Amino acid sequence: MITKRIIPCLDVRQGRVVKGVNFEGIADVSSPVELAKVYSENGADELVFYDITASFEERKLFTDILCEVARTIFIPLTVGGGINTVEDFDRVLKCGADKVSVNSGAIKNPKLIYEAAKLYGDQCVVISADVKRVDGVFRVFSKGGRENTGMEAVEWIKHCCDMGAGEVVLNSIDTDGVKQGFDLEMLEAVSNAVSVPVIASGGAGGINDFVTLFKTLPKVDAGLAASIFHFGEVAIGDLKKELAKNNIPVRI
Amino acid sequence: MIAILDYGVGNLFSLQSSFAAVGADVKVTKDKDEIKKADKLILPGVGAFEDAAAKLKESGLDEVLKNEAKKGKPVMGICLGMQLLFDKSFEYGEHEGLGLIKGEIRPITDVIPKELKVPHIGWNALHFGKNKHPLFKYLKEGDFAYFVHSYYGADCDESVIATAEYGAELTAAVADKNVCGCQFHPEKSGEVGLKILKAFCEMEADLV
Numbered sequence: 001m002i003t004k005r006i007i008p009c010l011d012v013r014q015g016r017v018v019k020g021v022n023f024e025g026i027a028d029v030s031s032p033v034e035l036a037k038v039y040s041e042n043g044a045d046e047l048v049f050y051d052i053t054a055s056f057e058e059r060k061l062f063t064d065i066l067c068e069v070a071r072t073i074f075i076p077l078t079v080g081g082g083i084n085t086v087e088d089f090d091r092v093l094k095c096g097a098d099k100v101s102v103n104s105g106a107i108k109n110p111k112l113i114y115e116a117a118k119l120y121g122d123q124c125v126v127i128s129a130d131v132k133r134v135d136g137v138f139r140v141f142s143k144g145g146r147e148n149t150g151m152e153a154v155e156w157i158k159h160c161c162d163m164g165a166g167e168v169v170l171n172s173i174d175t176d177g178v179k180q181g182f183d184l185e186m187l188e189a190v191s192n193a194v195s196v197p198v199i200a201s202g203g204a205g206g207i208n209d210f211v212t213l214f215k216t217l218p219k220v221d222a223g224l225a226a227s228i229f230h231f232g233e234v235a236i237g238d239l240k241k242e243l244a245k246n247n248i249p250v251r252i
Numbered sequence: 253m254i255a256i257l258d259y260g261v262g263n264l265f266s267l268q269s270s271f272a273a274v275g276a277d278v279k280v281t282k283d284k285d286e287i288k289k290a291d292k293l294i295l296p297g298v299g300a301f302e303d304a305a306a307k308l309k310e311s312g313l314d315e316v317l318k319n320e321a322k323k324g325k326p327v328m329g330i331c332l333g334m335q336l337l338f339d340k341s342f343e344y345g346e347h348e349g350l351g352l353i354k355g356e357i358r359p360i361t362d363v364i365p366k367e368l369k370v371p372h373i374g375w376n377a378l379h380f381g382k383n384k385h386p387l388f389k390y391l392k393e394g395d396f397a398y399f400v401h402s403y404y405g406a407d408c409d410e411s412v413i414a415t416a417e418y419g420a421e422l423t424a425a426v427a428d429k430n431v432c433g434c435q436f437h438p439e440k441s442g443e444v445g446l447k448i449l450k451a452f453c454e455m456e457a458d459l460v
Contacts, residue, residue, distance in 0.1 A: 001377065001418075002375070002399075002418055003374060003396065005374055005375065040442065045375055067265075070269065074266070074439060074440060074441070074442055074443075075440060075442050076398060076440050094263060095265070096269070098266070098440065120299075121298060121299050121300075122371070123371055123373065123400045166371065166373075167373070195369055195370070197373055197374070221369070221373075221374065222374075251396040
């Protein structure tokens with residue numbers, strides 16, 4: 001039976017993992033390579049690397065680190081951040097990424113998903129959407145959640161899947177950082193509309209939020225989180241044990 | 253030396269790194285002499301069957317691979333590489349494969365319930381049946397491997413050495429003497445995957 005995936009997300013800037021990291025027994029807690037190793041050894045099903053670099057030099061450092069991670073870790077790697085062209089896909093795939101997630105890049109250039117899917121296959125292209133309620137309507141935001149595009153989110157995500165996106169990361173701006181649980185209403189709307197895997201992001205505050213997510217919405221395939229894992233609030237092993245206890249299939 | 257056949261399909265970085273991680277002497281190559289000299293061959297592959305089969309043929313490596321396999325050299329196909337070992341595929345039409353494994357590649361939608369998502373993507377448990385193949389000697393029943401595929405090996409009962417359950421029993425791995433293949437990605441299946449690659453490196457005597 002296919003299992004629900006638990007995916008830690010690492011924001012990387014200047015070659016370091018951003019957001020506080022609090023692990024005991026690791027010498028260099030903000031080294032992406034060290035952290036990736038810890039997650040991989042502790043049951044992460046996949047890793048997402050988010051490139052939040054600002055300059056060309058930093059970008060080169062990011063790709064070097066990605067290569068290093070791919071040499072060390074043998075689970076699927078997804079890379080996002082700053083993906084605007086097919087050349088960007090090429091750059092990170094050559095470093096050993098398995099999937100590439102696009103966000104603002106797909107909003108700016110609607111053909112990007114189609115072109116990338118044709119070249120690398122649907123399974124390689126992930127649409128990552130930052131979504132927020134505005135007057136009761138789910139709207140797509142760009143530029144890291146700063147700009148309302150005015151597009152209705154479910155329609156936009158569906159369109160991206162029709163263009164060839166093979167997976168959806170739905171990040172609710174409304175629940176992000178609040179740690180009160182995933183945005184079940186938004187996730188339900190999206191997972192009812194698409195036939196590709198949906199990854200929940202934004203709002204995980206503890207183990208119970210994942211249990212609630214998968215029990216309430218069996219259609220959701222994976223849960224993604226950053227800070228609760230980095231801060232050591234939740235150990236992936238404990239989380240998976242609790243999911244298994246609740247009859248949710250996980251890889252242990 | 254283990255040769256990973258480079259015929260212009262996909263990224264071989266992870267595959268090469270994972271073999272290196274189990275201590276194998278591994279090389280990505282399209283050089284025919286080097287492939288002939290290698291002790292074992294890996295046929296990788298991602299993307300569509302037709303395109304990959306055409307590129308393999310164009311490179312001329314299809315004949316080299318077939319000859320070496322017939323001589324008894326251990327060969328492992330991975331993901332689409334496994335599918336290419338079959339007689340033919342029905343992915344967007346009907347296309348001829350290498351004919352090293354008896355059977356056909358068909359869409360998983362033929363056998364899985366409609367409500368399940370396609371592709372079959374994620375970690376799924378491996379089931380080995382009664383006689384565990386040497387490739388899995390370091391694994392236990394139910395160990396997890398990482399899958400990404402929309403087509404599967406059909407009509408290959410004699411060669412199936414592992415299955416995975418996804419609304420139906422899907423072919424997860426096949427073997428016929430010295431030729432074997434995995435539908436999942438050992439190079440993305442963590443420790444379990446590395447154990448399979450290690451077993452393949454040690455397999456010679458077991459297989460032939």
